[in-house]
Amino acid sequence: MGILNVTPDSFSDGGAYPSSSRALARALEMVEEGATLIDIGGESTRPGADRVDAGEQKRRILDVVEQVSGAVPEGVVVSVDTTLSEVASSALDAGAGMVNDISAGRDDPGIFSLVAEREVPYCLMHMQGTPKTMQDDPQYSDAVKEVREFLEERAEAAQRAGVESGRIIVDPGIGFGKLTEHNLQLIAQLDKIVELGYPVLLGTSRKRFMGEISGASDPGQRVPATVVTTGWGLCAGARIFRVHDVWQNRQALDLTQALLEKEGR
Ligand code: HH2
Numbered sequence: 001m002g003i004l005n006v007t008p009d010s011f012s013d014g015g016a017y018p019s020s021s022r023a024l025a026r027a028l029e030m031v032e033e034g035a036t037l038i039d040i041g042g043e044s045t046r047p048g049a050d051r052v053d054a055g056e057q058k059r060r061i062l063d064v065v066e067q068v069s070g071a072v073p074e075g076v077v078v079s080v081d082t083t084l085s086e087v088a089s090s091a092l093d094a095g096a097g098m099v100n101d102i103s104a105g106r107d108d109p110g111i112f113s114l115v116a117e118r119e120v121p122y123c124l125m126h127m128q129g130t131p132k133t134m135q136d137d138p139q140y141s142d143a144v145k146e147v148r149e150f151l152e153e154r155a156e157a158a159q160r161a162g163v164e165s166g167r168i169i170v171d172p173g174i175g176f177g178k179l180t181e182h183n184l185q186l187i188a189q190l191d192k193i194v195e196l197g198y199p200v201l202l203g204t205s206r207k208r209f210m211g212e213i214s215g216a217s218d219p220g221q222r223v224p225a226t227v228v229t230t231g232w233g234l235c236a237g238a239r240i241f242r243v244h245d246v247w248q249n250r251q252a253l254d255l256t257q258a259l260l261e262k263e264g265r
Helices: 020-032 054-071 085-093 110-118 143-160 180-188 190-194 208-214 219-236 246-263
Strands: 002-005 037-041 077-081 098-101 122-125 168-171
Touching: 002 020, 020 037, 020 054, 037 054, 037 098, 054 077, 054 085, 077 085, 085 098, 085 110, 098 110, 110 143, 122 143, 143 168, 143 180, 143 190, 180 190, 180 208, 180 219, 190 219, 208 219, 219 246
Parallel strands: 002 037, 037 077, 077 098, 098 122, 122 168
Antiparallel strands: none
């Protein structure tokens, strides 16, 4: 899954695509590099970020969603990264085929019924708190257990609202209300999340905890660390990798897959 943030302020690619033609060119480049999903978002959720209302999100993304959906080859799906059903609904009308909701239906419960009605894949993610304050003082007694229970509960809530279990994807929400220690525990024990039985999406790309460990203060210098988590995640059973640097992570996946096959997996 290649990341396409059409925002002025995303932590790594904010302001990188000031026009829809630039965004389209990057989307096609990511497909060329091996992405089969393009995740388009109009709201930064970096720590401390302010909310962006539905109208502004739509102004930022709809043209891009329509252009990218119309230009990508068959089999490539556009995902909309939003917590709001109004934005998701318009993006689906414009050609998107998946919803990525970092609030797991807590921001806008209407997103469950929308996804159920449109019969599209739906990713629900764990987050403690809200982007504005989530890194202030995250607390867990057992991060892996709590994240796992949360994802299970939200997946059940989505199903009660009519979302088919086969359309649900779960995501531990790396960096969302978590200290480095919690992020490491969740990646190291990703198999515990995989055990839930839903496809797992892993979003580590260029994130801050990698800078804390490696000293790489510039997000663009965290690509090698990202690639390690991608290979690790595939070994643990994760299925979707949300990344800025597509060919580098594609290469890691191809090599890890070849090794897993030699191991007999
Ligand atoms: N991370 C970000 C945004 N959306 N969605 C899922 N499912 N999982 C993630 O880990 C995830 C996500 C944050 O990264 P990015 O989009 O690069 O930055 P920003 O929020 O500043 O736009």
